[in-house]
Every structure is written in structure tokens, then in C-alpha cells.
Amino acid sequence: DIVMTQSPDSLAVSLGERATINCKSSQSVLYSSNNKNYLAWYQQKPGQPPKLLIYWASTRESGVPDRFSGSGSGTDFTLTISSLQAEDVAVYYCQQYYSTLRSLTFGPGTKVDIK
Amino acid sequence: QVQLVQSGAEVKKPGASVKVSCKASGYTFTSYDINWVRQATGQGLEWMGWMNPNSGNTGYAQKFQGRVTMTRNTSISTAYMELSSLRSEDTAVYYCARGGLPYPRLGNYFDYWGQGTLVTVSS
Numbered sequence: 498d499i500v501m502t503q504s505p506d507s508l509a510v511s512l513g514e515r516a517t518i519n520c521k522s523s524q525s526v527l528y529s530s531n532n533k534n535y536l537a538w539y540q541q542k543p544g545q546p547p548k549l550l551i552y553w554a555s556t557r558e559s560g561v562p563d564r565f566s567g568s569g570s571g572t573d574f575t576l577t578i579s580s581l582q583a584e585d586v587a588v589y590y591c592q593q594y595y596s597t598l599r600s601l602t603f604g605p606g607t608k609v610d611i612k
Numbered sequence: 613q614v615q616l617v618q619s620g621a622e623v624k625k626p627g628a629s630v631k632v633s634c635k636a637s638g639y640t641f642t643s644y645d646i647n648w649v650r651q652a653t654g655q656g657l658e659w660m661g662w663m664n665p666n667s668g669n670t671g672y673a674q675k676f677q678g679r680v681t682m683t684r685n686t687s688i689s690t691a692y693m694e695l696s697s698l699r700s701e702d703t704a705v706y707y708c709a710r711g712g713l714p715y716p717r718l719g720n721y722f723d724y725w726g727q728g729t730l731v732t733v734s735s
Contacts, residue, residue, distance in 0.1 A: 498674075528718065537721035539657075546707050546725035547649075547657065558723065590657055594719030600673065601647075601719045603657040 501604035509612040516578040518607045520591035525571045535595035542587045614638040616726035629696040634708030641689035642666040645711040648693045650704040698733045
């Protein structure tokens with residue numbers, strides 16, 4: 498299985514400041530046949546299901562504010578919140594979908610709070 | 613609008629089975645796979661497996677092979693996940709989630725999620 502790690506475990510950022518979350522996969526999730534990175538990001542608020550933010554490592558899901566952006570390729574990825582808002586307090590997960598449909602894995606999550 | 617509505621909370625004894633349903637609406641049910649993801653209290657997300665509602669084909673995470681069965685009833689656009697031989701460690705919220713790619717070449721991301729079903733396993 499591809500193992501996903503995230504750093505930091507948690508971070509506190511002042512309102513309006515930038516938040517950066519890192520995600521690393523144990524092997525490349527870049528598929529050479531289509532040159533796409535099979536990496537997604539989700540936001541989960543307490544008591545709610547996860548919400549898809551980013552797929553293909555950098556494509557924003559419809560309706561997601563443009564302060565959220567994804568970058569990276571191969572094994573190293575980043576989710577950036579350019580200007581943290583109060584409603585962005587949540588746990589953020591990365592997920593690889595490179596593996597065949599028998600082994601999809603999530604990172605352990607990063608908790609984002611207001612400083 | 614796309615919606616996935618799951619069945620209500622369950623309390624089961626160790627060794628029993630549980631079957632959770634996920635009713636889809638707002639899209640063609642057979643065009644996108646349905647995945648199941650669980651989350652123990654205070655813990656992360658754990659993918660359990662997927663099902664193609666059109667063919668009925670399934671793929672299960674190694675950890676759940678032999679204990680999980682995913683099925684569907686296309687006439688009512690509903691997917692089911694049954695987990696057997698329950699133990700206390702299976703206490704979690706179980707989510708169904710729609711695969712975002714209609715014909716995934718490899719795996720899939722999840723664009724719509726059900727509200728979650730709490731399954732409690734306790735003697």
C-alpha cells in the first residue's frame with residue numbers, strides 16, 4: 498500500500514495569514530500515461546463528512562474558494578490556504594488514488610486552528 | 613443536486629453483522645462508483661472498498677477482505693455495505709462516498725459524501 502504522511506500534525510494561524518500543509522506519499526502518484534498526479538485534498542469540520550477541495554493535486558473543486566490551492570508532483574504535495582478565515586478551522590486530509598481500486602489511502606490529517 | 617442519504621445509527625453486539633444503506637439521488641446511480649470510508653471517534657479516515665453500481669463489481673481493502681460485502685439495488689438507487697463478525701474496534705462512523713471519476717483508470721477521489729452512520733459495537 499502507498500503510505501501517506503502529513504506535516505505538521507496541527508497548526509495555528511492568525512486570521513488573514515497563510516496556512517501551509519504538506520503531504521508526502523511513499524511512492525510516486527504521478528501516472529506517466531496521462532501526466533496526472535492522483536492526489537486529492539479534503540476538509541472536515543466537526544460533526545460533518547469530509548468535503549472535497551482539490552483533485553489532480555491542483556484542480557479546485559467547483560465552489561471551493563480560490564484561497565485554497567494545491568501544488569506538488571510525484572511524492573510531495575502542499576495545500577495552501579492563502580488567507581485563513583474563521584470558517585477554515587477544520588482537519589485537512591490528503592488522499593492518493595493512484596493505487597488500483599483495492600488500495601486507496603488517506604493521510605493522518607492536519608488540524609488547523611486560529612491563533 | 614447530488615445527495616447520498618444513509619440509514620440511521622446502529623448498536624450491535626460483538627460477533628453480529630451490520631448493514632448500512634446509502635440512497636443516491638440527483639444523478640444516474642449506475643454511472644459512478646460508490647465507496648465506503650469509516651472513521652473511528654477522533655481518528656482519521658479509512659477506506660474500506662468500492663462498488664461499481666452498474667456491474668456490481670467490487671474491490672475491498674485487504675484489511676476487510678472476508679468481512680465486508682458491498683451490494684446495490686439499482687431499482688431504488690441504493691448501495692449497501694455489510695460488515696460481519698463485528699468487534700469493538702469496528703465502532704465508527706461509516707460514510708458512503710461517490711467516486712468523482714465516472715470511468716476511473718486507476719483509483720478515485722470522492723466528490724459527494726453521505727451524512728455518515730454511527731455503528732456502535734458493544735456487549
